[in-house]
Structure formats: structure tokens, C-alpha cells
Amino acid sequence: MGSLVQSVDWLAIAPPTVTAVVALVILVADLFLPESRKPVLGWIAMAGLVLAGLSLLPLLDGDRSTFCLTGTDAGHACSYTADHFTLVIQFLVLGGALLTALLSVSAIADLKLPAGEFWFLLLSSAAGAALLPASRDLATLVVALEVASLPAFALVGIRRGDRRSSEAALKFFLSSVTATAVTLLGVSFVYATTGTLHLTQVADGLTHVDPRLAVLAKAGVALTLVGFAFKTAAAPFHFWVPDTYVGAPLPIAAYLSVIGKAVGFTGLILVAVVAFPSYSAVWAPALAVLAALTMTAGNVAALRQRPDRRHSAVRLLAWSSVGQAGYLLVPIAAAGYADDPARAIGSTVAYALMYAAVNLGAFAVAALVARTSPDNRIADYHGLYARNPLAALALGFFLLCLAGLPPGIIGLFAKVTVFSAAVDAGLGWLAVVMAVNVVIALYYYLQWTAVLFRRGEEETRPARLPVPAPLTAAIALASVLGVALSGAPQLVLRFASQALL
Numbered sequence: 264m265g266s267l268v269q270s271v272d273w274l275a276i277a278p279p280t281v282t283a284v285v286a287l288v289i290l291v292a293d294l295f296l297p298e299s300r301k302p303v304l305g306w307i308a309m310a311g312l313v314l315a316g317l318s319l320l321p322l323l324d325g326d327r328s329t330f331c332l333t334g335t336d337a338g339h340a341c342s343y344t345a346d347h348f349t350l351v352i353q354f355l356v357l358g359g360a361l362l363t364a365l366l367s368v369s370a371i372a373d374l375k376l377p378a379g380e381f382w383f384l385l386l387s388s389a390a391g392a393a394l395l396p397a398s399r400d401l402a403t404l405v406v407a408l409e410v411a412s413l414p415a416f417a418l419v420g421i422r423r424g425d426r427r428s429s430e431a432a433l434k435f436f437l438s439s440v441t442a443t444a445v446t447l448l449g450v451s452f453v454y455a456t457t458g459t460l461h462l463t464q465v466a467d468g469l470t471h472v473d474p475r476l477a478v479l480a481k482a483g484v485a486l487t488l489v490g491f492a493f494k495t496a497a498a499p500f501h502f503w504v505p506d507t508y509v510g511a512p513l514p515i516a517a518y519l520s521v522i523g524k525a526v527g528f529t530g531l532i533l534v535a536v537v538a539f540p541s542y543s544a545v546w547a548p549a550l551a552v553l554a555a556l557t558m559t560a561g562n563v564a565a566l567r568q569r570p571d572r573r574h575s576a577v578r579l580l581a582w583s584s585v586g587q588a589g590y591l592l593v594p595i596a597a598a599g600y601a602d603d604p605a606r607a608i609g610s611t612v613a614y615a616l617m618y619a620a621v622n623l624g625a626f627a628v629a630a631l632v633a634r635t636s637p638d639n640r641i642a643d644y645h646g647l648y649a650r651n652p653l654a655a656l657a658l659g660f661f662l663l664c665l666a667g668l669p670p671g672i673i674g675l676f677a678k679v680t681v682f683s684a685a686v687d688a689g690l691g692w693l694a695v696v697m698a699v700n701v702v703i704a705l706y707y708y709l710q711w712t713a714v715l716f717r718r719g720e721e722e723t724r725p726a727r728l729p730v731p732a733p734l735t736a737a738i739a740l741a742s743v744l745g746v747a748l749s750g751a752p753q754l755v756l757r758f759a760s761q762a763l764l
Contacts, residue, residue, distance in 0.1 A: 272329035275345040277318035278353050279393040282360075285311025286386035293379025301378040305368050308382040312361045312389065319350055319357075328399075332461070340461040342400045351612050352396035352529050355619050359521045360389035362623045365737035366514035366630050373634070374512060376421055384414035384421075385518070392522050396529045401450045401460040401487075401538070404530060405443075408494065411526045412439055415519060419511040431510020438493065438503045446490025452483025453538075462538040470541045484542045487534055488549070494527030497592060498556040501585045505564075508581040509574045513633055516577060517626030520584045521619045528591055528615060535595060536604050547599020551693050554596055558589025558700040565707050570641035570714070576629055577639055579707065580622070583665065586704060587618055593681050593697060597688035610684040614677040617748060621664040621674065624741030628658040631734055641711055646718045651730070655715040657742045664745055666708035667701060672749035 273280075288311075289304050296303065322345045330342035363385065371378050391410025398404040416439070420432025454460055456476045457468030472480045493500040508516040535546050565582035568575045594611040598604035629639060631654055636643035648655035664671030667678040678701060685694040 272327055272343075274318075274321055275327040275329050276343060276397075277322075278315045278357065279390045279397070281315040281318055282311060282357070282386055282393055283390040285314070286383050286390060289379060289386065290383045293383070296379075302368075302372075304378050304382050305364065305371065308386055309361060309364045311386060312357055312364060315393070316354065316357045316361070319353060322350055340400075340459075340464050342403050342461070343397045344399050345397055348532075348608075348612070349397040351616070352525060353393045355525050355616055356389060356392040356396075356522055359518070359525070359619050359623060360385065360392075362627070362737050362740060363514050363518040363522070365733045365740070366517060366623075366627055367512075368733040369634075369731040370512050370514050370630065374422060376512065381418070381421060384418050388412075388414040388418070388518075389522070392526050395526055396533075398533070399462050399537075401453065401462070401465070401534075404462075404533060405446060405450060408446075408491075408526060408530055409443065411522070412443075412494070415515070415523065418515045418518070419507055421515075422512060425510075427510040428512075429510075431507045434503045435507045438500070442490045442493035442500065445486050445493075449483045449486025449488070449490065452479050453487060456480040456483060462533060465538040466540055469539065481542065481545060484539050484545055485549075488531065488539075488546055491527055491531040491534060492553060495524055495531060495592065496527070496557075496585050496588050497553045498560040498585070498589075501557065501560060501588075504585055505578050505581040508584075509577050513577070513626060513630045513639075516581070517623050517630075520580065520622055520626065524584070524588060524591070525615060525619065528595070528611060531592075532595060532598075532608055532611065536598050536608060540604075543599035547596055550592055550596035550599065551690055554589050554592035555693055555696045556589070557592060558586050558697065561586030561589060562700045562703040562707075566703055568641070568707070573638045573640060575639075575641045576632070576644065576711075579641065579711070580625060580629065583704070583707075584622065586700065587622075587665070589700070590678065590681050590697065591615060591618070593690075593693060594684040596693070597684040597690060600688035600690065601684070607684045607688065610677075610680040613752075614681055617664065617673045617677040617745075617752075620741055620744040620748065621661040621671070624738060624745060625658060625661040625665070627734060627737040627741060628654050628661070631730060631738070641714060644711065644714050647715045649718060654730070654738065657738050659712045659715055660742065660745060662708045662712045664749075666705050668705070668709075670749065671745070673745060673752050676749075676752035 289307055293304060326346045328341035328344045332340045371381055388411050391407050395407035395411060398407050416432055416436045419435050420429050422428035453465060456472050456479050457465050459465055459468055469480060496504050539546060561582050565579050565586060568579045591611055591614055594607040598607040601607045632643055633639045660671060664674035667674040682694055682697060
């Protein structure tokens, strides 16, 4: 039995720790600041996220682990590991949270949201999301997942007195709590069969399970994966997505679409590829079917959105994010069949980075349009180019990236890497399903893009939209990131491919 004495590497745990400490600073400062000075809290939150992001730089040189078991039979079992995989996901989480913060500054003022609570909850959720990729035992993984999720429920329902917001928060909460309960049941089964929670030791333990406990082990693996599948919004666990996105403030919908997904996919990768590789015959086919169902459900529902329906733009982005979740699942399923799982996982990480940048950008432009058209219908985007050429060009670029068309080279490159991961793993049928879905998605992305450059019939002299500086910065930052990634997409894949294992 290993000793319980553990080492602490403070530099390794800096990114989530800095984020959590700044969240506490905001909570205390909120008590003492007068109402007129509350906007300062937003800038403190952004400074904290930048600081947490900078704390990743000293970790780039190699793997660092902490909270490790000591003793001859403990092996290399650590609860926290800062490897390349961890750093890429932490960069995605902190960068996504920073873009969300920029979107939120004007939303807090417009919707009269409680600033102190909002920033505290956002940073608390980001701290949990930053902890999750470094978690290397099932207990830490579940705790990180809940720390990322619980503040998100409150953020979705933060518009007090708004019926739609409260309903969205309740749906999100109930379905998420159910998924967590299922995950915990699965984790307890895995612990019962292996006697350990550390992922590497679980992987060893599952290779020689007592035959009498074989069914329990398989049930534990399946139930654990179901919980994470919910977090990724994979079908049939995706029904909460459109109502939650519409009911939440727009910056929070953007946050859930990117950071919420990153959390789910990271957890899924860690439990499937690191802890359960010996059960790939169980989870790989299941994830492949899940991927096909998810991308089809998301894209078909997005195709059915009517341009004149209230909130149709946000609903389309919500269903599109379900479809994108299906693409992200493909390489994880392929990892179960591949000789080199790290390369397949690299495809998911590269795709997630692309998706994060352009989807947050699309939500930023949606937030801009919502300032003058609160219903946020696709029809409200008619002639956006005439009113605000830069916003229209940015949204057009983001939509083309999501569709995988030039000039959005990074979107095309990401789809090709995911497609090749499926083909290399021998999942030809899944590659065909993905190709059909990409064609379906082209239709609704191009349809929305065309609307931007079409002059509205009733318009004679288009009014310019007022653009707050933080919102401009968010759109500009997402655009620059999208263009930079389109310029050197292979660098993302190369770094992502050496991220795990």
C-alpha cells in the first residue's frame, strides 16, 4: 500500500488555482464596492484569466505531476498531471473564458445582471474546467466536472424574473444531475472491481478482473462513459441544448457551447483512452454509433430552423453545436480501433481548438446583432453587410470555417483530419455518414452567410449598429485566431498529436 504523503508542485497547479483565487477575490470585493464601481470586477476577472493563461508558459517544457502516491507498489500514480494534452485544453478553456468575459461586459450592463455573482460564477466554472484535463484519478475528474458544471446552472438562470431563463436552468440542472448520478454509479463499480481510482492503475486493474466481477466492470465502464456523453451533448442526451442556449444570456450560451463541450470531451478521452483501453471493444463501437447519431440529429434539426422564428439564430447555433459534437466524437471512437490512439485524439483536440475560436466568434456577432434585434432571428441578419461590413465579414468567415469551406482553411483542415482518423481506423461507414452530414451542414451555413450580404427590402438607409469596445475586441480576437489557425493548421495538429499518451 502506498503512503498517503503527497508532493505538491505549485507551478503545475497554477492555472486552475489562479483562476479560483481571483474568483474568491471578486466575491469579497463585491461586498465592499459601491454599485457604480462594480464594472471594475469585470476587468479584475479578465486580468485573472490572462494571468492564469500566462502561468501555462513555464509548463511548456515537459510533463509535471503532483499529488502522487509514494511507495514501492504505487507505480507512477498521480492525481494531477500537466502534460501537453492538459496544456492545450487549459489554453482552450482559459482563452474561451476570456472571450466569454469580453462578450459579457456589455451584456451585464444591458441585462442588468448582478456583476459580482456573474464574474464569481464564471471564474469558478473556468477553474473547474481548467482542473479537469489535468485530473488523473476518477475522484478528481468527477469533482472537476461538477465544479465546472454547478456554476454554469446558476449562470444560465441568472436573469432573475425571466421565465425562459429559469426554465432553461432547471432543464439543464435536472438532466445534468441525472448524468452525474449515473457517472458516480459507474465510478463506484469500477472502484469495486479494481480497488483504485487512479486512471493508470484502473487501466492495469481492468486487464485482469476477477471473472465473477466481469459484468460489474463492463457496467461500470458503460455507466461512466454515459455521464460524460451527456456533457458533450451527444445524442440522445442532447435535448437540453437548444432551450438552455436560448434561455441563457448569450455569452453564457457561447461559454457552454465551447467550454462545456471541452469539459465533456476531455473527460471522455481520459476515461476511455487512459483508464479503459482494455475495454475498447465495448466503448469504441458505442462511441462510433453515438457520433453518427449526434451529427445527424444536430444537422437535421439545424436544417429545419425557420429564419423568421424568434431566436432562430441562437437555435441554429445550438443545433449546429450538437452536430459539431458528433464530428468531435469520431476520432475518440477511432482511438479504440487505432494502433496509435494519440494521433486520433490529436484530431479531436485540433478540431476542438478550431471550433472554439470560430464558434465564440459567431456568438460574439450574434450578441452584437441582439443589441438592436433582441429576437435574434436569422431574418434580422438581412443586409448586415450594409449596416456593419466588418461584423458581416467576420460572421461569414466563422460560418465558412464551421462549414469547412475556403477561406476558412482551418475548418476544412480539421474536418479532413477527423475524416482521415475514421478511415485509418477502418470506420468507413462512419466516414460516409460524416460526409453526408457535412453536405447537409453546408446548406444551412451557406444560407445564413448569403443572408448577410442580401439587402433587406424595407431598408433604404441602413443604420449603423453601436458596437461596445469589449465586443469589438472579442470579434477581432476570434477573427485573428481563425485566420492565424487557417495560415498554419498543421502546427495545431502536430502539437495536439503529441498531447496524450
